[in-house]
Amino acid sequence: MATLLTLVLPDFVVDVERRWEGLAPTHPLIVGGAADGPGQVVAACRVARAAGVRPGISLREGALLVPHARFVPGILDRYAEAASQLDELVRRWCAEVDWVAIDRAVVAASAVKSGSLAAAADAMQRAIRDELGLGSAAGLADTEVAASVAAALVAPSGLLQVLPGYDERFLAPLDLCWLPPLSAAARERLAERGVTTIGALAAMAGHEAEAAIGAGWATAWRSARAEAPRALAGTALPRTLTRVLPLTHQVSSEDVQLAAEHLADQLSQGLAQIGAFAHALTVRVMGVDQRFRGRGFTLRESTRQRADLAPVARTLAARLWKFGDPPVRVSVVASGLTADGPQLSLFGVPSHDQSSSRRLEGLRTARNFRALARGSLARRPRAS
Known part of the structure; x- marks a missing residue:
């Protein structure tokens, strides 16, 4: 059986933008800016590429080649959010994932949680398509280069497995x-x-x-020669965890803060499920103009407790409310994930007092985080 899986999303940027814009799969899409703008094409769908559009040409030239295409500027926050969701999804089947790029992952057969590598790849592709609306191609082989070529051959969607020992003959x-x-x-x-x-x-x-x-x-x-020059650098934890909540009606500042607090609660549960702690928290809001605004905060200690994350999320959301139009979408991102929790005391605790000490430490931690959020993020008066 093959020992490596290369999972590729060849049209990641285009697929993410198409999902956000609600475009049909056959509608031409060009990413980079306005059709009459001064910039260059960053990415183009397969329909536009078939008409001659290539990354690097001017947007005006792209508009001449495909005048009826939808032109979008490309928003990095969209790609970061999609990448976070993709990473978390892939790890349902894999204990470790090596993300070579934002749209390319390599997984060893030994990292698959259950079943065969081919079955895991098929399940991943189905979930990526059904849950995220993204296309993916998968290649299975004994070496990374053969697996990557196999995925490229069946792109934009498909799965190709090279028989064991046939990598060099396949290439x-x-x-x-x-x-x-x-x-x-x-x-x-x-x-x-x-x-x-x-x-x-x-x-x-x-x-x-x-x-x-x-x-x-x-x-x-x-x-x-189908040799394997690179050692995999898989990680057991995702880079980030993201939770999103659309706001379907006119909201107040309190509504946005409650939404951020609710998402922080979901993140707390997600972190507990994967055995991770977060070092930083970011809140992003999106207005009706689809522009993102965000604020981040580095936590003094890694944590996954709701009592620690929720007040920080509320405070960040309150600060974001003061800038721009009322949001229509809120997301909270936990980053800097680690398997190590808050630092333990250097001195032992007597066995008869361990339970009360744990309760006290929990209260201290929660109180410290709330005070830290209020003190560090609140607007300070200017010195006279």
């Missing part, structure tokens, strides 16, 4: 454009030497590959 007949570490300039130099397939590159001697490719030749050459 050999493919064009060099499928080899991730190889630049376009390097491919041109190899083509001048008659090397156009991955197998032909793998058959070259090391010094020949170095002379033809130049910088980075070792990584490309070893990848062509």
Whole structure:
């Protein structure tokens, strides 16, 4: 059986924007700014790319190629929120995940919680599509390069498994454009030497590959030979946890604070479920103009207690209320996750007094966090 899974979301940015804008899958979408703006295309859907739109061309040129496309500026907060939700979803099936990029993850078979790697990959893809509205492709192989190429071959959605021991033979007949570490300039130099397939590159001697490719030749050459040059750096905890609440009616400042407190309660439960503690909390609100405003706060001690998180979330929400239009959406993000809780006392506690000491420490921690939130985030009077 394959030992590695590469999960790729090839149209992550476009899919996130399409979900937010409520566009049909066939409607052309270009990310980067207004159609008559001075900027460049950041990402484009497959319909627009088929018409000649490519990242890096001017937005005006993109508008000429696809005049009926929807142009959106691209909002980083949307991608951060989607990435957090994606990370949490993938970890339902995996104990450790190595996020190579915001839209690419590598999972070892040994990290799958139950069942086979192929079954976990299929379940992940279904959940990503049904719950997040995002497309994904998966490749299974013994090496990361073969798994990545397999995922690329079945993009934007699909699953391809390379038989065990066949990674090099799977790669050999493919064009060099499928080899991730190889630049376009390097491919041109190899083509001048008659090397156009991955197998032909793998058959070259090391010094020949170095002379033809130049910088980075070792990584490309070893990848062509289906070797595994990189050790996985999987993590057991997600980077962040995010909870979101839409506001469907005209709200007051108290409503927004209650919403933030409710989301902090959900985060507390989520942190307890995965055995994590948070070092920081961020509250984001979105107005009717779909612009995000956010404020973050670094906690003095890592915590997952509702009594610690809720007052900070309320205070941050109250501060955000003072700026901009009333929000239509609130989200709270716990970040800096760790498996280590608040620092314990250096001195032991007598056994007969442990329960009362724990209650006292809990009260002290909650009181400290509330005081810290009020004191550090409240507006201080200016010195005369």
